Amino acid sequence: MTNRRLKTTLLFLLAGSAFTPLRAQQIPLNKYGLAVLQDKKQYEQLVRKDSAQQLVDLEKYIPGIRKDVRYATTNNFTHQRLYSSTAIYLRRPAADKLKQVQALLNKKGYGLLIYDAYRPYRCTELMFKIVPNDLYAADPKKGSGHNRGVAVDLSMVDLKTGKPVAMPTDFDDFTQKAHENYQPADPKVAANRKLLRDTMKQLGFKGSRTEWWHYYLPDYKKYPLMDIVF
Ligand SMILES: [Zn+2]
Numbered sequence: 001m002t003n004r005r006l007k008t009t010l011l012f013l014l015a016g017s018a019f020t021p022l023r024a025q026q027i028p029l030n031k032y033g034l035a036v037l038q039d040k041k042q043y044e045q046l047v048r049k050d051s052a053q054q055l056v057d058l059e060k061y062i063p064g065i066r067k068d069v070r071y072a073t074t075n076n077f078t079h080q081r082l083y084s085s086t087a088i089y090l091r092r093p094a095a096d097k098l099k100q101v102q103a104l105l106n107k108k109g110y111g112l113l114i115y116d117a118y119r120p121y122r123c124t125e126l127m128f129k130i131v132p133n134d135l136y137a138a139d140p141k142k143g144s145g146h147n148r149g150v151a152v153d154l155s156m157v158d159l160k161t162g163k164p165v166a167m168p169t170d171f172d173d174f175t176q177k178a179h180e181n182y183q184p185a186d187p188k189v190a191a192n193r194k195l196l197r198d199t200m201k202q203l204g205f206k207g208s209r210t211e212w213w214h215y216y217l218p219d220y221k222k223y224p225l226m227d228i229v230f
Pocket residue numbers: 146151152153213214215
């Protein structure tokens with residue numbers, strides 16, 4: 001190999017190694033111009049670079065966590081089964097915080113009940129197709145914190161009975177009664193909602209003004225929208 005050819009080869013190799021990771025980071029834009037991560041290999045690459053991006057199985061990670069994944073049944077506002085699996089995943093920082101919420105609630109005789117966590121983007125599209133109203137379903141043009149793996153829908157169970165505690169409404173009730181500023185007549189209901197809210201906020205989650213069950217991490221933009229089924 002001549003010196004010149006060697007130089008060219010080296011330059012080519014250097015350029016290749018410099019550009020490969022950049023290219024891999026680029027998430028393709030969907031029809032709304034949103035970057036939605038769809039490739040599992042690309043997701044794994046992202047996790048290798050930043051462990052906070054990892055989606056964690058909450059049932060393995062949080063002792064005693066309970067779930068009632070309504071979107072895997074027909075008992076939800078769309079009356080259709082949207083998920084084939086009841087697995088509940090969140091990004092590592094959200095899972096870490098939720099683990100601490102669970103420990104705090106357990107000391108007071110309560111435990112977490114998860115209705116929904118990470119939601120593949122295609123389910124957001126499907127929900128909006130069935131109910132095209134962004135009061136009830138996230139608009140796929142924006143995506144949802146659930147698609148980013150840092151939003152969670154939850155309630156509490158009483159550890160003595162194992163039953164869900166009384167809350168202002170059922171999950172996905174889109175009336176005024178689900179709003180943050182609604183004043184429940186029953187002081188027990190108000191106290192349950194307050195305990196959940198205070199504990200979630202203590203760990204840095206933000207609540208929703210219209211859904212007492214919905215919480216998310218304020219730095220959600222760090223985590224790309226994803227359409228990968230786990
Ligand atoms: Zn939600």
